[in-house]
Amino acid sequence: MRWGSTFKECEEAFADWHHCALQIVHAENISFRLLAFVRQHLNMKAGTISGTNFEFAKMGGGCSIKTTSREIGLYERLGLFIVSRCRHKIPGGGINEVRTLRLALPTPFNPKFTARGEEP
16 A cells, blocks of 8 residues: 555545445454544554554543454454554553554455445
């Protein structure tokens, strides 16, 4: 999936991703929760969303951290996110893990799904 270099190209890329992601999530019969907050928290310049499990749970309407973590894993296995992790030591002890979710589409792309603007 190519991310745009202008804001308009990024908006178009997101709309294309979202259209395909909706079809994939529906076909797999999994939660649309992540799709509901992606645009609101998306870094349009990079095509990513970053946060801790706690922050993602808050973005998802206050569901549990375990639920959000599981759903991110499902979306990753479907090829909708490329996930990277970065760990930081917290002053006073502990580790804080930040995940960055990069929008992606599965390869190979299932021909039963349509691109935005195509007839079903």
